[in-house]
Amino acid sequence: MVLIDGKKVAADIRNELKEKISKAKSEVKNIPGLVAILVGDDPASKIYVSRKGKACEEIGMRTQTEIFPSSITEEELLSVIDQYNANSDYHGILVQLPLPKHIDETHVIERISPQKDVDGFHPVNVGNLVIGKDTFASCTPAGIQELLKRYEISTEGKHVVVVGRSNIVGKPIANIMLQKQKFANSVVTVCHSAASDLGYYTRQADILIAAIGRADFITADMVKDGVVVIDVGINRIDAPHLPKGYRIVGDVEFETVSKKASYITPVPGGVGPMTIAMLLSNTFKAFEAFNK
Numbered sequence: 001m002v003l004i005d006g007k008k009v010a011a012d013i014r015n016e017l018k019e020k021i022s023k024a025k026s027e028v029k030n031i032p033g034l035v036a037i038l039v040g041d042d043p044a045s046k047i048y049v050s051r052k053g054k055a056c057e058e059i060g061m062r063t064q065t066e067i068f069p070s071s072i073t074e075e076e077l078l079s080v081i082d083q084y085n086a087n088s089d090y091h092g093i094l095v096q097l098p099l100p101k102h103i104d105e106t107h108v109i110e111r112i113s114p115q116k117d118v119d120g121f122h123p124v125n126v127g128n129l130v131i132g133k134d135t136f137a138s139c140t141p142a143g144i145q146e147l148l149k150r151y152e153i154s155t156e157g158k159h160v161v162v163v164g165r166s167n168i169v170g171k172p173i174a175n176i177m178l179q180k181q182k183f184a185n186s187v188v189t190v191c192h193s194a195a196s197d198l199g200y201y202t203r204q205a206d207i208l209i210a211a212i213g214r215a216d217f218i219t220a221d222m223v224k225d226g227v228v229v230i231d232v233g234i235n236r237i238d239a240p241h242l243p244k245g246y247r248i249v250g251d252v253e254f255e256t257v258s259k260k261a262s263y264i265t266p267v268p269g270g271v272g273p274m275t276i277a278m279l280l281s282n283t284f285k286a287f288e289a290f291n292k
């Protein structure tokens with residue numbers, strides 16, 4: 001069994017980007033920029049945004065964080081996005097979700113210029129992904145495909161079973177794996193909570209992608225020998241004996257499933273670190289397109 005080291009792959013990607021940015025600095029006298037917009041004071045969102053800012057700084061990317069109180073109106077937030085759409089120093093715009101209830105997330109996502117939508121949530125980019133055009137793919141799914149690429153895992157004609165159909169993980173990864181492209185071209189099945197016998201589907205998977213949000217939900221009896229397991233889940237479970245009082249586990253019962261798997265991503269340290277790496281990568285791509 002091969003443990004897929006997302007931490008290492010993400011570090012490799014950051015180093016590659018760092019080199020490219022330093023080259024761009026001397027050649028085109030410009031660097032890519034990413035702005036993160038945060039509304040409210042949700043502690044988890046604050047942590048994510050500060051991690052993203054730090055990651056930008058480490059690779060020499062321009063970074064800015066705009067923080068607004070949750071009382072900001074939708075109009076005001078949209079006008080901030082307009083300003084960054086027009087600001088040529090920033091090639092990527094990220095609005096940290098979720099937003100307060102009085103702000104319509106759809107309006108906000110649709111206001112971001114598709115050329116700066118490095119999260120890949122804008123309907124134009126989602127549409128481009130579905131029809132197989134080059135686009136910004138949502139970062140976590142893009143990170144999953146990158147892991148498959150870097151570990152040279154064969155996907156062509158393989159049965160990929162995705163559990164979960166969210167707009168940020170399940171649907172985009174299913175669409176990515178469906179494309180007639182290298183490290184995709186798979187036969188794809190998507191499962192969700194209405195599946196009456198989930199194991200019937202998951203046991204058929206050559207590559208199983210679990211994006212459910214339920215701790216240790218996929219057990220060894222639900223997979224076949226030799227399966228490639230990509231565990232997207234991040235679940236906090238009580239662990240009173242640990243200093244933090246909790247630990248993070250995936251959607252897959254690692255102990256048992258890893259014994260049957262040919263490749264598996266651990267949680268933490270698998271898919272998780274790839275999301276920010278792909279965000280940086282998408283921002284560099286936006287910068288390159290801007291310079292063309």
Ligand code: NAP
Pocket residue numbers: 140163164165166167168169170191192193194195198211212213214232233234235271272273275
């Ligand atoms: P989500 O929006 O809650 O979607 C969960 C999906 O799982 C839904 O499609 C749901 O089906 C399906 N599901 C729930 N119970 C099920 C069951 N019993 N059988 C089959 N399907 C079931 O979650 P998400 O945003 O996609 O995230 C999924 C997990 O990935 C979470 O743990 C999240 O924290 C993690 N995540 C990690 C990263 C990262 O690593 N960077 C990024 C994003 C998310 P229905 O559609 O029918 O409700």
